[in-house]
Amino acid sequence: MERLRVQELEAQCIEEAPPACTATCPIHLDARGMMEFVRKGDIPGGFGIVARFLPFPSIISRICDHPCELLCKRAEAGEAVRINDIERACVDHGYKASALPRAQRAQRKKHVAVVGAGLSGLTAAVDLAVKGHEVTVFEAKSRTFDRIREWRRPPLPASLIETDLVQLGTLGITVQTNTVVGAGGMSFRSLADGFDAAYLGLGSRSVADLALDLELDAEGRIVIDPLTFATSHPQIFAGGCHRYGPAVYSPITSVHDGRYAAMSIDRMFQGASLSANRETQGPYPTRLYTKTSDYAPLPAVVPADLHAGFTAAEAVAEATRCFPCHCLECVKVCDFLAHHGSYPKRYIREIYNNDCIVMGAHKANRMANTCSLCGLCSAVCPEHLPMGDFCLEARQSMVLRGKMQPSFHDFALRDMAFSTGDAFALARHQPGTTSSAALFFPGCQLSASSSDHVAAAYAYLRQRLPGGVGLMLGCCGAPAHWGGEEGLFRSALQSLEDEWERMGRPKIITACSSCYRVFKDHRPDFPVTSLWTLFEEIGLPPARKAPPSGPLAIHDPCTTRDEADVQRSVRALLDRIGVASQDIGDPGLTSCCGFGGLMSFVNPDVADKTIDRRARESDADYVTYCAMCRDNFARRGKRALHVLDLVFGTEDDPAAREDPGFSSRQENRARLKARLLREVWGEIPADEGEGPSPLPRLFIDPGVRALAEKRLILESDMRGVIRHAETSGVKILNRETGHFVASHQPAAVTYWVEYSPRGEGFAVHNVYSHRMSLGKEPSS
Amino acid sequence: MSGEKAPPPRLICGKCDQELSMGKVTLAYMGNSFEVELLRCPQCHLVFVPEELATGKMQQVELALEEK
Numbered sequence: 001m002e003r004l005r006v007q008e009l010e011a012q013c014i015e016e017a018p019p020a021c022t023a024t025c026p027i028h029l030d031a032r033g034m035m036e037f038v039r040k041g042d043i044p045g046g047f048g049i050v051a052r053f054l055p056f057p058s059i060i061s062r063i064c065d066h067p068c069e070l071l072c073k074r075a076e077a078g079e080a081v082r083i084n085d086i087e088r089a090c091v092d093h094g095y096k097a098s099a100l101p102r103a104q105r106a107q108r109k110k111h112v113a114v115v116g117a118g119l120s121g122l123t124a125a126v127d128l129a130v131k132g133h134e135v136t137v138f139e140a141k142s143r144t145f146d147r148i149r150e151w152r153r154p155p156l157p158a159s160l161i162e163t164d165l166v167q168l169g170t171l172g173i174t175v176q177t178n179t180v181v182g183a184g185g186m187s188f189r190s191l192a193d194g195f196d197a198a199y200l201g202l203g204s205r206s207v208a209d210l211a212l213d214l215e216l217d218a219e220g221r222i223v224i225d226p227l228t229f230a231t232s233h234p235q236i237f238a239g240g241c242h243r244y245g246p247a248v249y250s251p252i253t254s255v256h257d258g259r260y261a262a263m264s265i266d267r268m269f270q271g272a273s274l275s276a277n278r279e280t281q282g283p284y285p286t287r288l289y290t291k292t293s294d295y296a297p298l299p300a301v302v303p304a305d306l307h308a309g310f311t312a313a314e315a316v317a318e319a320t321r322c323f324p325c326h327c328l329e330c331v332k333v334c335d336f337l338a339h340h341g342s343y344p345k346r347y348i349r350e351i352y353n354n355d356c357i358v359m360g361a362h363k364a365n366r367m368a369n370t371c372s373l374c375g376l377c378s379a380v381c382p383e384h385l386p387m388g389d390f391c392l393e394a395r396q397s398m399v400l401r402g403k404m405q406p407s408f409h410d411f412a413l414r415d416m417a418f419s420t421g422d423a424f425a426l427a428r429h430q431p432g433t434t435s436s437a438a439l440f441f442p443g444c445q446l447s448a449s450s451s452d453h454v455a456a457a458y459a460y461l462r463q464r465l466p467g468g469v470g471l472m473l474g475c476c477g478a479p480a481h482w483g484g485e486e487g488l489f490r491s492a493l494q495s496l497e498d499e500w501e502r503m504g505r506p507k508i509i510t511a512c513s514s515c516y517r518v519f520k521d522h523r524p525d526f527p528v529t530s531l532w533t534l535f536e537e538i539g540l541p542p543a544r545k546a547p548p549s550g551p552l553a554i555h556d557p558c559t560t561r562d563e564a565d566v567q568r569s570v571r572a573l574l575d576r577i578g579v580a581s582q583d584i585g586d587p588g589l590t591s592c593c594g595f596g597g598l599m600s601f602v603n604p605d606v607a608d609k610t611i612d613r614r615a616r617e618s619d620a621d622y623v624t625y626c627a628m629c630r631d632n633f634a635r636r637g638k639r640a641l642h643v644l645d646l647v648f649g650t651e652d653d654p655a656a657r658e659d660p661g662f663s664s665r666q667e668n669r670a671r672l673k674a675r676l677l678r679e680v681w682g683e684i685p686a687d688e689g690e691g692p693s694p695l696p697r698l699f700i701d702p703g704v705r706a707l708a709e710k711r712l713i714l715e716s717d718m719r720g721v722i723r724h725a726e727t728s729g730v731k732i733l734n735r736e737t738g739h740f741v742a743s744h745q746p747a748a749v750t751y752w753v754e755y756s757p758r759g760e761g762f763a764v765h766n767v768y769s770h771r772m773s774l775g776k777e778p779s780s
Numbered sequence: 781m782s783g784e785k786a787p788p789p790r791l792i793c794g795k796c797d798q799e800l801s802m803g804k805v806t807l808a809y810m811g812n813s814f815e816v817e818l819l820r821c822p823q824c825h826l827v828f829v830p831e832e833l834a835t836g837k838m839q840q841v842e843l844a845l846e847e848k
Contacts (some may be wrong), residue, residue, distance in 0.1 A: 093801060361844070361847045362848070363847065365846075365847055405843075405845060405846035406810075406845070407846060492846070711835075730794065730826060731790050732792065732793060732794060732826065732828055733791070733792040733793075734790070734791055734792075736790065740794065741791075742794075743829070752829060752831070766831060768834045768835055770838045771807065771842050772809040772838055772841070772842060773808045774805060774807065774827050775805075
């Protein structure tokens with residue numbers, strides 16, 4: 001995996017972008033973090049955040065011009081959260097001096113002069129003192145915070161100012177009042193030469209009369225770099241309302257100037273670049289997306305006593321209105337993404353690190369292999385981050401490096417081998433013809449689930465379409481593709497393509513939306529059409545059963561999410577059949593049934609959650625047009641039927657049909673092939689398929705059958721063990737139960753069966769398996 | 781402690797008619813191998829892997845080795 005591409009993908013995930021309040025705040029106060037404390041009733045915790053960002057919390061929480069509230073997303077659902085009032089409540093009800101920052105030890109302690117004891121100057125003084133520098137403040141007036149002491153909207157109690165000023169002493173900052181710098185006072189030269197650096201926070205007036213040896217603009221104000229706060233003198237920095245005034249006075253902008261000028265001064269001391277990595281300094285638009293329509297509108301909490309501000313309880317109530325802002329659009333719709341407790345940016349990093357480590361446990365293997373690859377995350381992502389593509393790349397990389405865990409996809413790949421092997425695969429022209437205008441490709445899972453429907457559909461197509469309709473049974477290779485086995489996938493597709501060429505490149509009609517998707521994505525030259533679109537064109541045969549009376553909810557398979565035409569055809573067919581149907585949400589945002597990406601083999605619990613979530617979305621019976629979707633719903637107890645049940649079905653209640661299970665799936669495929677060979681081509685199949693069941697005959701209780709299904713053990717595996725035991729005599733007798741237990745290792749997996757003779761066959765009492773070999777490992 | 785653990789069921793090798801007894805057995809997976817004590821036929825060394833072992837410890841070790 002390429003590091004640069006990984007970084008690009010990580011950057012596409014916006015969950016770690018700050019909420020609008022923080023991005024808009026000139027000093028990026030973590031308002032969302034503060035809200036999270038306060039909503040839990042932890043107001044001192046909220047104060048901890050306030051004190052971490054605000055140099056003078058008592059003062060600023062009362063006079064801040066709070067631009068954060070202008071862009072608060074809550075305004076789209078009610079009113080903006082009263083962030084500033086909550087800040088004030090944190091100070092009023094949660095103040096503790098111990099939360100204020102302490103001075104660190106500077107590696108190289110410097111002496112800095114600050115001129116002007118207003119908000120910007122004293123902010124710079126505090127920040128530099130916290131960095132461990134020695135700071136002396138010069139103020140022309142007789143007192144600090146001269147301007148703020150005159151604050152009248154509403155007045156600021158002097159006691160609050162005194163509370164905040166204690167911090168100056170704690171940090172060892174020296175303040176010299178009644179000290180003018182420049183003409184008539186302390187000379188500019190003594191400032192420039194006597195200190196390692198200086199910050200000027202001089203107020204908005206012209207300084208032309210002060211004889212400062214700095215570049216001034218036409219109005220007599222110092223020329224200041226708005227990013228670094230540098231002046232024409234390399235050691236002297238300036239800011240505050242001298243820079244942005246005098247038309248407005250913004251306390252929080254003054255704090256911003258003092259803070260970032262202090263950062264420049266510290267960078268200068270360290271010999272670091274003044275301008276690097278400051279793109280997000282000051283207010284900026286955030287990339288974070290928050291879906292506010294998910295929230296009911298709520299008005300702001302109003303303090304009972306406006307003058308006193310929020311009580312603690314009122315602050316908690318107001319903080320509870322904060323959503324808080326997150327994106328997590330993908331996590332909200334995907335059980336796989338929710339399962340791991342985080343979001344794609346973190347997952348991408350974990351999977352990439354997992355890909356890079358050589359020694360040690362690859363903890364993210366299962367994560368990368370759990371994704372259903374359905375693409376819903378990308379469809380709902382404001383930035384369309386393709387998480388599924390990334391998980392697939394990770395799998396391909398695992399396979400290439402020989403690091404794919406054998407237990408993940410082994411069963412599904414063997415099932416695919418069954419479908420591409422002689423037991424199922426078939427490619428024939430219509431009997432009596434030597435060419436095919438069209439080729440029916442029903443797909444392996446419809447054949448496994450509803451082989452009668454496949455036979456009926458093929459008969460109908462032969463009857464309705466001119467020019468010969470060939471049949472191809474097999475597998476499109478999707479399981480190999482999903483498992484990251486690109487080589488196997490390519491060769492499966494190539495075999496299909498070779499057969500298709502041999503048959504004269506006929507039009508391909510597929511009844512499986514996964515096959516359809518695979519062909520469209522990987523063989524765009526295949527002339528492929530869905531059976532549903534074709535049925536819409538040629539019409540339907542008369543139904544054998546009346547359609548169900550109640551409305552059906554349409555589950556569109558996830559592979560049709562971008563196939564609006566196919567979805568529309570299915571709706572047209574349902575109309576024609578005369579069944580009332582309804583969508584489940586937006587068909588363009590349909591979700592996976594848990595089979596996609598082989599999720600159900602790698603992480604069955606997450607797959608079950610995925611299907612259960614979908615099953616809950618409507619109380620109506622579901623109708624779908626993917627056999628795996630239908631069978632998965634059935635497996636989880638959701639009544640569901642396949643569109644073909646409505647066209648060719650003869651059952652009274654097809655929505656109650658059980659999931660056939662893995663063993664029957666293979667058997668159904670083999671029987672379908674044998675049946676079609678016999679019924680359509682008049683051939684007697686050699687030994688597989690229909691006729692008497694394969695020997696020995698097994699009697700399996702439903703409980704054991706369910707256990708075998710869960711443990712991915714097929715009836716043919718059980719039969720193999722018993723046949724091996726009974727012919728070789730290699731078996732163990734349990735004297736207490738009278739049962740035999742025997743094992744057999746046909747390939748990678750060793751199967752164990754506990755059984756006893758019954759009639760002309762055997763009763764199976766228990767089955768289990770392991771992948772470890774007894775004795776030496778067979779060389780692969 | 782009351783209630784001794786029940787003695788293991790008497791398992792007889794179908795071929796040798798011998799009762800299985802504990803013995804050293806090698807298990808191998810993904811290029812790693814280790815010796816464990818399992819019930820086996822003293823004569824032909826046919827091994828019995830109980831269900832709890834296969835679906836418990838063995839599976840854990842298999843997954844741990846797969847993740848390496």
